Amino acid sequence: MSEHTEQRCENCIVRRLNTLKALTKEELKNISDSKETKTVKKGDPIFNEGDRLNGVFCVREGVSKLSKMSDNGKDQIVKLAKRGELLGQRSVITEQSTNLSAVALSDMTVCYIPKSHLKDNISNNIKFTNAILQQMANELKFADDVIVNMAQKNVKQRIAETLQYLEHTFGKDEEGYIKMILTREDIANVVGTAKEACIRQLTKFKKAGWISTDGKRIKIVDHKALYNTIEGFE
Amino acid sequence: MSEHTEQRCENCIVRRLNTLKALTKEELKNISDSKETKTVKKGDPIFNEGDRLNGVFCVREGVSKLSKMSDNGKDQIVKLAKRGELLGQRSVITEQSTNLSAVALSDMTVCYIPKSHLKDNISNNIKFTNAILQQMANELKFADDVIVNMAQKNVKQRIAETLQYLEHTFGKDEEGYIKMILTREDIANVVGTAKEACIRQLTKFKKAGWISTDGKRIKIVDHKALYNTIEGFE
DNA sequence: AATTCTAACTGACAAATGTCATCGTTTTTA
């Protein structure tokens, strides 16, 4: 009895947040027996573009960026994954090597679940398969929106939108600062622009009184102004 | 016996190209009995952004663009769907209204399949559900690539890539012209730029001898040069 | 065949963005 009960998947709160919630207690027990909990330090990779994954990583604590190196040497961040999200799900489904890298943006705890156990459940538990289907359909819709934004919005709008997204996704601390600290370069890599352009735009927002900063920390002061910018109401 | 046999799903060649191939002959017969074949004229909509879809459209002949209107009034084309592709699959899965519009780029024949029949199969036939899962996982991967390209590549590179994509996807006629004719504006809407910028870039490619044109028709002459441009080898 | 309409194309200019260089500050590491 060396494991605490909360280290068992069937008791893990995180599971409620992802597709694993569609599994029965019995199935979760099987998965839990084969899973492996790992800690990952800020800045360390969880996996790299091109890796063949033999399982998925369930994020228990911390945040990871999923990014892809572009030909011009910039690292485009496609997604930020937090508590409850499963990394590598797609690669396991398609049996292809992953097209993204995952790097920890903070110290993390992740559970590694070997794919054999998932595969069994995908083949047998239609409820589980359906949950994954729902999730992927939603991700696909979200991806369409990102494509449209990338193509049609300018850097100013995309930065405003990213700030709004970060606050919405990660919340605020007691002082109102966004509870997710990214470097300016990482923000630029989400937005798809140069870090200088990103810094300059943040400075403009600051001067306009729409945001305030303290070191890397950012606080949205005027939500409405940011919203209007995003929507293109100048 | 009013229908020709090729109008029955179970005999339709198109089915081999999409997830319906995972259905049994019996299931296909049921679907075929409830499907409705429609013709759509070039320029006509199949459905509009925000519509609630009560079924999917299987493209039997012709090409449709799937696009989304952006706030600045531009119509971003997210996907071109040809023979064999299913439109509206995601909306049916998530039960949400569609986030994209579908408009015919050529005269089309599409089969409308009411969702009730698909839903039944999704719940009961794990092979079918898995096929959809595979397909969505691949689409998601493709979407990631598009996001990275949109964010990191310039207009010149994206136009070059679009030409390559069009030739690869739709093939060439006897004279070597791409067998898919888009207006310059539609090309611009795939690339996510203004039509003037698109036209100018095509002119440059033409002057460099990398492509040649005849009216709207485009022929890639120097594949290698285009490829180098896409990859950023100047 | 004349007219109308749409799309292709071009020029001129403004605005947005990328690149390079530099410097002070903060964070990390030895």
Place this chain on the structure above:
DNA sequence: TAAAAACGATGACATTTGTCAGTTAGAATT
């Protein structure tokens, strides 16, 4: 704690892209 590395910030400038205005060519309609 000192040194090194990473990061934030800003200026200067080149390049890319968007916008507006207008002309030409071809297709569709009458």
